[in-house]
Amino acid sequence: MSAKIISFMNRKGGVGKSTLLLLTAASLHHRTGKKILVIDADLQKSILGLRNEELDSEPLSSKPFEIKGFSWAKNSPGDIPLLRFHKLIQEIEEKYDFVLVDTPGKMEGEEIPLIMTVSDFILVPIIASSFDIQSTIDFLEIVPPIREEKAKEGFDLRLLGVINKRDRSLEHKHLEALEGIAGMELLQNHISNLVRYKRDKSTLYDLVDVSGQQDEYNLYFNELMDKIN
Numbered sequence: 001m002s003a004k005i006i007s008f009m010n011r012k013g014g015v016g017k018s019t020l021l022l023l024t025a026a027s028l029h030h031r032t033g034k035k036i037l038v039i040d041a042d043l044q045k046s047i048l049g050l051r052n053e054e055l056d057s058e059p060l061s062s063k064p065f066e067i068k069g070f071s072w073a074k075n076s077p078g079d080i081p082l083l084r085f086h087k088l089i090q091e092i093e094e095k096y097d098f099v100l101v102d103t104p105g106k107m108e109g110e111e112i113p114l115i116m117t118v119s120d121f122i123l124v125p126i127i128a129s130s131f132d133i134q135s136t137i138d139f140l141e142i143v144p145p146i147r148e149e150k151a152k153e154g155f156d157l158r159l160l161g162v163i164n165k166r167d168r169s170l171e172h173k174h175l176e177a178l179e180g181i182a183g184m185e186l187l188q189n190h191i192s193n194l195v196r197y198k199r200d201k202s203t204l205y206d207l208v209d210v211s212g213q214q215d216e217y218n219l220y221f222n223e224l225m226d227k228i229n
Ligand SMILES: Nc1ncnc2c1ncn2[C@@H]1O[C@H](COP(=O)(O)OP(=O)(O)O)[C@@H](O)[C@H]1O
Pocket: 012, 013, 014, 015, 016, 017, 018, 019, 020, 105, 164, 165, 166, 191, 192, 193, 194, 195, 197, 198, 199
């Protein structure tokens, strides 16, 4: 077994990386029976924080998927965070089916290429209001050279764009132009700006389809499953 690694990335903060990661992890956990690990390598550690609050307040009703924190700060004089990250990935790769990595919005230097190099998929949440086409394109364009290097070793790196916080504004029309840039596949299904995604429920909350119809979240999740399986 070698885990599929899905990193949630975008140079912008507030686009929904942590939100979509947690919803996706919970759905994967409940619906697939696969072994899931979340690596919270974000600076705020919002996902790890939520899990710790849960563990403090009450015993969780089901066996949760694991969440490991990762810090990019040097934790001792000889520490090299980039190496430590690489080692962590090597250690966990054979133990899980899916590893979801939450990443900081603002990152300088070598962290971004390293996370990309170890990933099989990069999921890029995109919102219209922070849409600064050049900075998003700059971010996406880091990918092709890394993809080429990985291809030499026989590994793939796929970019999946997800439009998040969608509303009726005209700005959203322009987002479709991102399809194909740096080889990015834009998912057909979008996530709207809705309170249902906003509430900090729990790390295990699965947005099941209560209506019995395929709502947008479940269409998104199924489309993602088709891409990653
Ligand atoms: N589809 C959505 N609808 C409504 N609120 C959302 C949605 N996605 C994210 N949010 C909210 O936007 C804020 C930023 O989301 P977050 O996941 O923390 O972004 P990031 O991890 O990219 O910084 C949070 O308050 C979150 O609850």
